[in-house]
Amino acid sequence: MAIVNTLAVDFRLALRNILRQRRRSFIAVAAIGFGVIAMMLSAGYIEWIFWANRELTTVNQLGHIQVSRPGYHEEGQANPWAFLLPENSPALNVIQHIPGVKSVAPRLSFNGLISHGENTISFIGEGIDPIKDPSARNLAILDGQGLNANDPKGILMGTGLAANLGVKTGDTVVLLANTPSGGINAVEGRVRGLASTSMKEYDDTMLRVPIGMARTLLRTQGSHLWVVSLQRTEMTDKVMKRLKADPALKGYEIVPWTKLADFYNKTVALFSRQMGIVKSIIALIIILSISNTMTMSVMERTVEIGTAMALGVRRRRILGLFLMEGSLLGVIGGACGVLLGYLAARIISAIGIPMPPAPGMSRGFIAAIMITPTIIWEALLLALTTTLIASIYPAWRASRLVIVDALRHNR
Amino acid sequence: MWKLALRNVLRHKTRTGMTLLAIIAGVVGLILSGGFVHDIFTQLGEALIHSQSGHVQLSRAGYFEHGARSPEKYLIAAPEPIRKEIAAMAGVDDVMGRIYFAGLLNNGHSDLPIVGEGVEASREARLGSGMVITAGRKLGDKDEHGMMVGYGLAHALKLKPGDWATLVMNTADGALNSLDFQVVGIFQTFSRDYDARAVRIPLTAAQYLLATHGVNTLVVSLKHTRDTAPIAAALSRKYAGAGLEVKTWLELNDFYAKTVKMYDVQFGVLRIIILLMVLLSVINSVNMSVYERVGEFGTMMALGNRSSRVFALIIAENVMIGLAGATLGVVLGSVLALIISAIGIPMPPPPNADLSYVAHIRVVPSVVAGAFAVGLIATIVAAFLPAARVRRIPVVDALRQNV
Numbered sequence: 001m002a003i004v005n006t007l008a009v010d011f012r013l014a015l016r017n018i019l020r021q022r023r024r025s026f027i028a029v030a031a032i033g034f035g036v037i038a039m040m041l042s043a044g045y046i047e048w049i050f051w052a053n054r055e056l057t058t059v060n061q062l063g064h065i066q067v068s069r070p071g072y073h074e075e076g077q078a079n080p081w082a083f084l085l086p087e088n089s090p091a092l093n094v095i096q097h098i099p100g101v102k103s104v105a106p107r108l109s110f111n112g113l114i115s116h117g118e119n120t121i122s123f124i125g126e127g128i129d130p131i132k133d134p135s136a137r138n139l140a141i142l143d144g145q146g147l148n149a150n151d152p153k154g155i156l157m158g159t160g161l162a163a164n165l166g167v168k169t170g171d172t173v174v175l176l177a178n179t180p181s182g183g184i185n186a187v188e189g190r191v192r193g194l195a196s197t198s199m200k201e202y203d204d205t206m207l208r209v210p211i212g213m214a215r216t217l218l219r220t221q222g223s224h225l226w227v228v229s230l231q232r233t234e235m236t237d238k239v240m241k242r243l244k245a246d247p248a249l250k251g252y253e254i255v256p257w258t259k260l261a262d263f264y265n266k267t268v269a270l271f272s273r274q275m276g277i278v279k280s281i282i283a284l285i286i287i288l289s290i291s292n293t294m295t296m297s298v299m300e301r302t303v304e305i306g307t308a309m310a311l312g313v314r315r316r317r318i319l320g321l322f323l324m325e326g327s328l329l330g331v332i333g334g335a336c337g338v339l340l341g342y343l344a345a346r347i348i349s350a351i352g353i354p355m356p357p358a359p360g361m362s363r364g365f366i367a368a369i370m371i372t373p374t375i376i377w378e379a380l381l382l383a384l385t386t387t388l389i390a391s392i393y394p395a396w397r398a399s400r401l402v403i404v405d406a407l408r409h410n411r
Numbered sequence: 412m413w414k415l416a417l418r419n420v421l422r423h424k425t426r427t428g429m430t431l432l433a434i435i436a437g438v439v440g441l442i443l444s445g446g447f448v449h450d451i452f453t454q455l456g457e458a459l460i461h462s463q464s465g466h467v468q469l470s471r472a473g474y475f476e477h478g479a480r481s482p483e484k485y486l487i488a489a490p491e492p493i494r495k496e497i498a499a500m501a502g503v504d505d506v507m508g509r510i511y512f513a514g515l516l517n518n519g520h521s522d523l524p525i526v527g528e529g530v531e532a533s534r535e536a537r538l539g540s541g542m543v544i545t546a547g548r549k550l551g552d553k554d555e556h557g558m559m560v561g562y563g564l565a566h567a568l569k570l571k572p573g574d575w576a577t578l579v580m581n582t583a584d585g586a587l588n589s590l591d592f593q594v595v596g597i598f599q600t601f602s603r604d605y606d607a608r609a610v611r612i613p614l615t616a617a618q619y620l621l622a623t624h625g626v627n628t629l630v631v632s633l634k635h636t637r638d639t640a641p642i643a644a645a646l647s648r649k650y651a652g653a654g655l656e657v658k659t660w661l662e663l664n665d666f667y668a669k670t671v672k673m674y675d676v677q678f679g680v681l682r683i684i685i686l687l688m689v690l691l692s693v694i695n696s697v698n699m700s701v702y703e704r705v706g707e708f709g710t711m712m713a714l715g716n717r718s719s720r721v722f723a724l725i726i727a728e729n730v731m732i733g734l735a736g737a738t739l740g741v742v743l744g745s746v747l748a749l750i751i752s753a754i755g756i757p758m759p760p761p762p763n764a765d766l767s768y769v770a771h772i773r774v775v776p777s778v779v780a781g782a783f784a785v786g787l788i789a790t791i792v793a794a795f796l797p798a799a800r801v802r803r804i805p806v807v808d809a810l811r812q813n814v
Contacts, residue, residue, distance in 0.1 A: 023702060024699070027695055027698060027699055030691075030695065031691070031692065031695050034687075034688065034691045035688075038684050038687065038688045041684055042680075042681050042684050045680055045681070046681075049677060075569075079520060079521060080521070111523065111524060121513060121524075122513070122514075122515055122524030123524065124523075124524060163476075164513070202604040204513075204526065204608075205524050205608065266759065266760055269759035269760075270758060270759050270760065273756075273758055273759060274447075274451065274678075274758070274770075275681070277447055277756065277770075278444050278447065278448075278678065278681045278682075278685075279681070281440050281443055281444045281447075281685065282440075282681070282684060282685055282688065284436070284440065285436055285437065285440045285685065285688045285689060285692065286688060288432065288433070288436040288692070289433065289436070289688065289691070289692030289695065292429055292432055292433050292436075292692065292695070292696055293692075293695055293696070293699065295429065296425075296426070296429050296696065296699050296700070297699070299425055299429075300699075300703050353676075353680060354676075355673065355676050355677070356669070356672045356673050356676060357669070357673075367677075367680075
């Protein structure tokens, strides 16, 4: 009971001290608050970059889940005809009817020769569904237009390939390729547009055609991949489970985007390390700034501490009092910081941070700041812990002083 | 007055120390974060230079725009005299010829389109420190029928060192020509797309296949990357008359410029946050240490010092603290950067590559100067507001803080 009573008195004392030392308290609260805001904004910004990377770049090119014959991803390039999927099958039907699946698009990979006038060069091509395939929308078109379902002979090629071949948008070209049966087939197409990924070696050989045209050329009705798009990225795991459990899909290889997206995974790994380093520098500055302010504000009150001790207050109680003050300041500063930080994040997101286009993307994008509960907790934890630790040391030192020296301080 | 300011600075040991600490921490933070971001750019650039492009490339005018279609039309017919001339220039490390061709590589079952390079093996080996051999060995001068294959290409065609593969390519007159090569090594660069398509064979073999003695490009490697611009300009002046065109590695790697631009904005936001934090923390410290001394300033004014003198004194003190803090920060930041660099920060492989690397923190003069300026200016500016307010406090009120 006595302890509770002392605590209650201490609490009231601490509160009064904070209110009395208005300017010092304000500066301390400001330091803590700004620390929380800075931490929230930087973490929220990094969070957004990862989100954008996932949604805008990766999933848009790979789809969420890819279904193929077992081994296609490893050995498909060396022997493409061994891994053809049928055009229609019960399996395809099953996938389309799983809840959460937005669309399933077939893809057919092939390579061959493309010629225009005197020139003939080789290409690496992909037949895609112009409507359903997520990658159809997401390429930087430098000239002309992307693939269109109403233009079954319209093809899209890399700028490098077009330059090497000497064609421009609107020209007619002939594609030549080996068919599974071993013969050679040719079809005529029209260049609808030129695309660029800003990887020169890729652009020098890239060709995309509507899948119907690829099938005509290769004399097959099949495809290599079924690219499954979901309504939301978070559903991937759930749909994966259902696909794996379905008997109709036995004998197919089902791969989620996380396993395919080598580029994404590496970006995340590298970027989180890079950002992590910058973030820890920010955290260090915040820690130093808060401890600096707290230490200063306690040191300035040495005389007061001396007076309290001269009046008979125990050293331990002094320590407790300052700790209580520190945690109160921490809570107030933290709360203000979270509130203002959230507001700032909303305002900045509403205005947007303009970003230049990533290599291979047509458009730049507008970055925002994404605040998640974890981010708020982390920022609060950092600020509170720092404040507490920062107020222990000077309070401990002050409570250790010889009373007369403390009283004489600053005189 | 400066003497008095210095004495004040030395007398208030704790306050000076705390303010100094805030400034030092800020300056160090700015130097480390700036140096780290700079290192990312530098390392990416060096990787590109040393695995593919070299620092500067010379070729016949028009080759870079139109040459890929028919490299044989853009040959430098007699490269040797030019090579010797450039190699003799100051700052140039080496010059090597390359010849390019497009074709198909066949492993007996299927074939893939490739981009091929005929290279001078021993010279390329010296440039290509950024190219890692994952299996086998580098191409040597004696490998007449040896070939190095990119990692992705080798994987796709299931080639390993010792295997033979057929290279099919168009000759200048349009006919198809094919030659068997033995894979001596598999290489990996910082570009996955390049590795998925690239083949390297000896220059002499390529020249034989294409029936020429010329080269497409002369790749110049320099002793220092920073010399790129002046040397490229000098080469440009010298050889423009001869119908040759000069490109620097920046112009050759479109990808680099775009990546740097994107990274710059992404890290720029974080650096702004750091900058703001530093400013606030310095302002906070300075504010506090001035306000805590209101009583002292009151005494000064009571003794007949003009308030303008008090103001000047506060500013003078902070100029000193700012200078000391910024200097110490620069020293400490540079030392820390060097120590961290010596240890190295292990980084996972960048996107589009399979090689991890070790990051350093570079001591960049412009970043260091910027950090110094921020530390100093923030301290001085931070002093203005409290100094102006102290000046306006009535002497009696100021004196009362002493009690």
